[in-house]
Amino acid sequence: MKANVWYGKEQLRVEEVPDPRILNPRDAIIRITSTAICGSDLHIYGGYIPGMLAGDIIGHEFMGEVVEVGPGVHNLKVGDRVVNPFPIACGGCFFCQQNQFSLCENSNPNAWAAEKLWGHSPAGLFGYSHLLGGYAGGQAQYARIPFADVGPIKVPDSLSDEQVLFLSDVFPTGYMAAEQCNIQPGDTVAVWGCGPVGLFSIKSALLLGAERVIAIDRFPERLHKALEAGAEALNYEQVDVLEVLADMTGGRGPDACIDAVGMEGHSHGLMGVYDRVMQSLMLESDRPPSLRQALKACRNGGTVSIPAVYGGFDDKIPFGSIVNRALTLKSGQTHVQRYLKPLLELIEQGRIDPSFIVTHTLPLEQAPEGYKMFRDKNDACVKVVLKPWAEPPILNSVQGTGQDEPQDGQAGKPHLH
Amino acid sequence: MATPPSQTGTQAGFGQRPERRGPASSETSPQSRTAHRHYPSRKQTPNFDATSLAQGLGWFSIALGAAAVLAPRALGSLTGVGRESGGLMRSTGVRELATGVGILSRRNAAPWLWARVVGDVVDLAVLATGLRAENPAQGRVAVSFGAVAGVLALDAFAASHLTRHAGHPLVSGVAAPTDLYFEASIATAKTPDECYRFWRSIENLPRFMGNLESVQALDERRFHWVAKGTVAPAFEWDCEITEDRPGAALAWRTLDGAQVPNAGSVIFEPAPHGRGTIVRLSIHYSPVGGRLTAALAKLLRQDPQSQVREDLRRFKQLLESGEIATTQGQPTGRRTLIGRAARRWRLTSSH
Numbered sequence: 001m002k003a004n005v006w007y008g009k010e011q012l013r014v015e016e017v018p019d020p021r022i023l024n025p026r027d028a029i030i031r032i033t034s035t036a037i038c039g040s041d042l043h044i045y046g047g048y049i050p051g052m053l054a055g056d057i058i059g060h061e062f063m064g065e066v067v068e069v070g071p072g073v074h075n076l077k078v079g080d081r082v083v084n085p086f087p088i089a090c091g092g093c094f095f096c097q098q099n100q101f102s103l104c105e106n107s108n109p110n111a112w113a114a115e116k117l118w119g120h121s122p123a124g125l126f127g128y129s130h131l132l133g134g135y136a137g138g139q140a141q142y143a144r145i146p147f148a149d150v151g152p153i154k155v156p157d158s159l160s161d162e163q164v165l166f167l168s169d170v171f172p173t174g175y176m177a178a179e180q181c182n183i184q185p186g187d188t189v190a191v192w193g194c195g196p197v198g199l200f201s202i203k204s205a206l207l208l209g210a211e212r213v214i215a216i217d218r219f220p221e222r223l224h225k226a227l228e229a230g231a232e233a234l235n236y237e238q239v240d241v242l243e244v245l246a247d248m249t250g251g252r253g254p255d256a257c258i259d260a261v262g263m264e265g266h267s268h269g270l271m272g273v274y275d276r277v278m279q280s281l282m283l284e285s286d287r288p289p290s291l292r293q294a295l296k297a298c299r300n301g302g303t304v305s306i307p308a309v310y311g312g313f314d315d316k317i318p319f320g321s322i323v324n325r326a327l328t329l330k331s332g333q334t335h336v337q338r339y340l341k342p343l344l345e346l347i348e349q350g351r352i353d354p355s356f357i358v359t360h361t362l363p364l365e366q367a368p369e370g371y372k373m374f375r376d377k378n379d380a381c382v383k384v385v386l387k388p389w390a391e392p393p394i395l396n397s398v399q400g401t402g403q404d405e406p407q408d409g410q411a412g413k414p415h416l417h
Numbered sequence: 418m419a420t421p422p423s424q425t426g427t428q429a430g431f432g433q434r435p436e437r438r439g440p441a442s443s444e445t446s447p448q449s450r451t452a453h454r455h456y457p458s459r460k461q462t463p464n465f466d467a468t469s470l471a472q473g474l475g476w477f478s479i480a481l482g483a484a485a486v487l488a489p490r491a492l493g494s495l496t497g498v499g500r501e502s503g504g505l506m507r508s509t510g511v512r513e514l515a516t517g518v519g520i521l522s523r524r525n526a527a528p529w530l531w532a533r534v535v536g537d538v539v540d541l542a543v544l545a546t547g548l549r550a551e552n553p554a555q556g557r558v559a560v561s562f563g564a565v566a567g568v569l570a571l572d573a574f575a576a577s578h579l580t581r582h583a584g585h586p587l588v589s590g591v592a593a594p595t596d597l598y599f600e601a602s603i604a605t606a607k608t609p610d611e612c613y614r615f616w617r618s619i620e621n622l623p624r625f626m627g628n629l630e631s632v633q634a635l636d637e638r639r640f641h642w643v644a645k646g647t648v649a650p651a652f653e654w655d656c657e658i659t660e661d662r663p664g665a666a667l668a669w670r671t672l673d674g675a676q677v678p679n680a681g682s683v684i685f686e687p688a689p690h691g692r693g694t695i696v697r698l699s700i701h702y703s704p705v706g707g708r709l710t711a712a713l714a715k716l717l718r719q720d721p722q723s724q725v726r727e728d729l730r731r732f733k734q735l736l737e738s739g740e741i742a743t744t745q746g747q748p749t750g751r752r753t754l755i756g757r758a759a760r761r762w763r764l765t766s767s768h
Contacts, residue, residue: 015750017748020748021746023743024743025739026740053753053755057748072739090734092737092738092739106733109743136748
């Protein structure tokens with residue numbers, strides 16, 4: 001089969017690799033019809049994720065058709081159309097029993113390595129380093145799904161791939177980020193980063209009853225999408241975010257803050273330089289300006305929810321803000337399995353159409369170009385969907401120019417009714 | 418700005434945790450309490466706190482060593498060894514400092530206490546040469562001799578005590594130096610009884626014990642084990658169950674004449690409030706091939722400590738999910754030499 005293989009920093013090659021096969025009784029094999037590049041894949045692309053080995057197949061947002069099931073899988077059959085969650089979870093351990101699937105104790109074969117770095121090991125993930133299991137990812141034509149009786153959800157044919165694909169990660173991730181904010185009527189929620197997770201956080205916060213959502217980014221096309229999603233937008237290159245947020249909330253600060261930026265954040269001034277130097281000297285694993293700002297901006301006693309990926313050890317986190325102002329910190333890899341059914345229902349009811357984030361569709365062969373474009377935010381790129389079975393050249397590129405309505409009538413419209 | 422619909426019904430979130438199962442009372446069975454009492458922490462030794470004595474001896478070592486290094490002449494004159502023996506005093510001081518640091522910094526102080534015992538004997542021999550009648554400092558040397566003999570007694574007592582009590586109390590009658598004692602524990606969601614039954618079905622053992630090739634029952638209590646031997650050559654042995662408490666604990670040891678005597682025990686301790694079981698496994702044995710092999714084994718994660726831990730992990734996986742998570746056999750791109758080596762030695766993937 002063809003797969004997108006990581007060979008080092010900014011080195012991706014789509015090449016022939018062996019087909020996956022059933023290795024355990026509860027495995028299934030799916031033929032992938034759509035897969036996407038996640039913002040967190042960009043950290044792998046940039047060489048920031050420890051525990052990657054040359055030759056790893058990457059990608060963790062994917063869906064497709066079941067082509068083989070192991071003898072231990074009874075709820076799926078060949079031909080089922082499924083979306084697959086990015087964490088791998090056994091369903092039987094302490095955490096799975098509490099619906100905390102991304103903390104599964106039995107799915108990471110390299111748990112010992114994760115324990116060395118983080119203290120304890122979370123669940124294994126698809127295509128996200130050997131620290132998290134070293135599982136082959138889904139930017140490929142086929143994938144092996146361990147514990148297939150717990151993870152994948154069947155989706156109706158009436159919905160397009162683009163409408164359900166993001167159940168695999170970014171939609172539930174944005175949703176969980178908002179849910180963790182414990183939103184009360186009248187609440188103002190600020191969201192740092194208007195990539196796919198930020199955009200779904202905005203929509204989810206509104207769905208969960210937020211009075212007002214304020215989105216922070218610097219790319220006009222992303223701020224435009226945030227506006228369409230129902231948020232107010234701040235360009236942090238043009239305004240002093242802390243000042244404006246305080247002003248917008250009568251000096252109190254937002255009730256909840258969501259950091260959807262992560263380890264490669266940008267910032268200006270001395271701290272920006274500091275982070276870049278520290279990160280390149282490997283004295284700091286992440287660049288966390290958005291997290292610092294969210295902690296400072298949040299109102300006393302408020303919640304800071306962190307769906308963004310941070311990998312290791314970060315500097316100059318204003319911990320005094322957390323302690324002295326009684327902030328609540330919420331984070332974690334998304335417990336996707338928990339959200340699949342209810343969020344699929346929201347899609348079926350037409351209350352949200354996740355396809356609004358898609359700006360580009362490429363054949364799998366063009367994954368390396370897709371990564372570069374997404375990383376550099378070229379061509380107003382917000383989300384790239386890859387089609388593993390399409391032949392190059394480009395199938396169809398939905399152009400998002402930032403200011404104009406996207407040409408594709410389905411994408412771009414506010415879909416919250 | 419869109420105002421959200423109010424009928425979402427999702428305010429409480431989908432993330433509500435289900436009610437935790439388990440008995441309302443956190444009372445544990447008498448059996449479980451017994452099991453718990455049989456599990457001492459390493460620092461609690463019965464009857465006598467040898468650890469404190471060892472700590473005291475460690476600090477004494479450092480103080481004496483510092484004095485010998487910083488003021489060798491004064492100490493030489495005080496002990497009667499003589500002001501001119503500066504070199505001897507300094508080297509003795511360095512030795513004292515080393516053993517002191519060793520005792521205080523290592524979890525297992527016993528080898529360092531034995532080093533002190535040897536050092537004391539050497540000191541006594543040196544002092545004995547000064548006990549001649551013509552030595553003007555004979556009196557002082559005699560006092561020093563007495564003092565060192567007293568310290569020797571304390572050192573020997575602490576060392577032998579720590580050595581004797583370092584093992585697991587369930588594993589009795591097997592001579593096991595402390596550095597060959599390994600233990601690990603893991604929490605599972607299953608009941609102690611389920612854990613016990615899975616473990617007691619001896620044919621399950623090779624499924625989760627990484628280095629075990631097979632186990633055959635000779636009779637009710639005696640078994641023939643065959644090890645895989647990844648670093649060391651394969652070997653086999655007969656062992657017998659020495660303790661069998663259904664739903665609570667199991668212990669076993671090799672029969673006389675085994676090539677590598679070893680013993681082990683596993684305790685199934687009920688976790689609080691019906692949260693399953695804490696499984697505690699301890700093993701005594703000598704890695705074949707001595708210290709160099711042991712160091713190599715550790716590097717390759719084939720050392721007993723890592724193995725005991727991974728064995729328990731696999732036990733838990735089999736019990737809770739029915740299989741052992743793996744990536745062996747999945748597709749990859751071309752691996753570099755390092756990548757292939759990492760996989761070969763299971764640095765990236767178990768089993």
